[in-house]
Amino acid sequence: MKEHEIFRRLLKKQMEPGDLRDRLEALKVRPTYENGILFQMVKKAADGDLTATKYVLAAVREETAPEGPDLSQVPTEVLRRMAGEE
Numbered sequence: 001m002k003e004h005e006i007f008r009r010l011l012k013k014q015m016e017p018g019d020l021r022d023r024l025e026a027l028k029v030r031p032t033y034e035n036g037i038l039f040q041m042v043k044k045a046a047d048g049d050l051t052a053t054k055y056v057l058a059a060v061r062e063e064t065a066p067e068g069p070d071l072s073q074v075p076t077e078v079l080r081r082m083a084g085e086e
Contacts (some may be wrong), residue, residue, distance in 0.1 A: 011037070 044052035
């Protein structure tokens with residue numbers, strides 16, 4: 001079994017009894033190690049940790065980003081017209 005597979009399996013396991021598990025259960029969130037880590041990351045972001053904030057925002061954007069057209073092949077002059085620059 002590869003390392004990343006072991007990590008995935010461990011992260012999906014239920015947490016041991018404790019304060020963090022109780023908090024997750026109170027929020028109606030499955031008390032897995034993965035959810036505990038994510039909860040702590042959101043908490044750090046809310047407390048002003050800039051690195052945690054960047055991580056949380058990037059993760060949210062990644063999951064909620066709407067699928068848009070691929071504009072990489074559109075000529076620049078067309079993109080400028082679309083943006084109203086001409």
